[in-house]
Amino acid sequence: MESTGEFATLGLCHLFRLPGELRNYIYVYALTEERPLKVERRSNDTAFKCYKQPLAQGGGHHEMGAFSKSPKDTLVEVNQLRLVNKELYAETRALALRYNSLAFNNIGDTNEFLKNCALSQQAHLHTLTIHCTRISGHGNPPAMKSIMQFCGAHPGATIRIKHSCNNPNVPISLMRIASREYRMRGTHKLLNAIFAPGCGQREAHIESFEAKLKGAKIRSPPRNFRFFPCITSFDEPTFRAGIEEDDELLLWLAYGYIKGGKDGLVKLVKQVIKHGI
Numbered sequence: 084m085e086s087t088g089e090f091a092t093l094g095l096c097h098l099f100r101l102p103g104e105l106r107n108y109i110y111v112y113a114l115t116e117e118r119p120l121k122v123e124r125r126s127n128d129t130a131f132k133c134y135k136q137p138l139a140q141g142g143g144h145h146e147m148g149a150f151s152k153s154p155k156d157t158l159v160e161v162n163q164l165r166l167v168n169k170e171l172y173a174e175t176r177a178l179a180l181r182y183n184s185l186a187f188n189n190i191g192d193t194n195e196f197l198k199n200c201a202l203s204q205q206a207h208l209h210t211l212t213i214h215c216t217r218i219s220g221h222g223n224p225p226a227m228k229s230i231m232q233f234c235g236a237h238p239g240a241t242i243r244i245k246h247s248c249n250n251p252n253v254p255i256s257l258m259r260i261a262s263r264e265y266r267m268r269g270t271h272k273l274l275n276a277i278f279a280p281g282c283g284q285r286e287a288h289i290e291s292f293e294a295k296l297k298g299a300k301i302r303s304p305p306r307n308f309r310f311f312p313c314i315t316s317f318d319e320p321t322f323r324a325g326i327e328e329d330d331e332l333l334l335w336l337a338y339g340y341i342k343g344g345k346d347g348l349v350k351l352v353k354q355v356i357k358h359g360i
Contacts, residue, residue, distance in 0.1 A: 197229040309359035
């Protein structure tokens with residue numbers, strides 16, 4: 084693209100001599116027009132014709148105008164516009180809004196999004212949060228295929244499952260989350276953190292979890308597939324008040340079954356809210 088006169092010394096092409104509003108219209112046209120301009124050079128090399136491509140095969144061409152040049156004018160308007168369109172298309176084709184964090188209301192929408200999202204765009208995702216009321220913990224059902232593939236392909240990203248039925252401000256939710264851990268991963272890390280070593284209550288809960296899933300095949304999802312409580316804010320006064328109203332939990336505390344007592348439970352809940360399971 085060449086320019087003449089005072090603008091040549093500034094290194095400006097003809098496009099940048101136009102008002103900004105007009106340039107914006109050109110940009111929009113260049114980025115949205117699916118039928119590009121076609122330019123034909125006449126045999127005498129003194130004029131150009133500009134056509135718009137047909138809508139369909141056999142539809143003919145629509146002539147948009149003829150552009151001539153004189154020996155004194157080396158600016159060829161149509162060629163400049165054509166080149167600008169081409170350059171803009173090349174420069175912006177791979178550009179898009181790059182989201183690092185997305186949230187979905189169910190697993191189905193998340194799976195469908197990942198199934199249709201280009202791999203080049205998936206690479207920019209750091210966190211996907213899924214708010215749901217129900218999730219299968221038995222292996223990897225077909226509805227979660229794309230989610231599991233994403234976890235495996237992008238170990239630096241995190242899938243955050245936020246289950247609406249688990250409120251960490253209610254003490255009993257810790258046991259429900261521990262049950263969820265076993266259903267998802269077949270492990271008892273949370274139970275081990277709750278109960279003191281050799282505690283019979285720990286073994287009783289493990290037997291209960293295993294009985295509910297007897298015969299089920301557990302396939303542990305990747306470590307970057309994490310389960311979280313439904314809320315991110317912890318109301319410690321409410322949690323401690325809930326302990327005082329739970330007779331069974333008070334009994335466990337009195338017998339020394341709980342690691343660290345009440346403070347240990349508070350610390351554990353905060354860890355679960357922050358890191359998940």
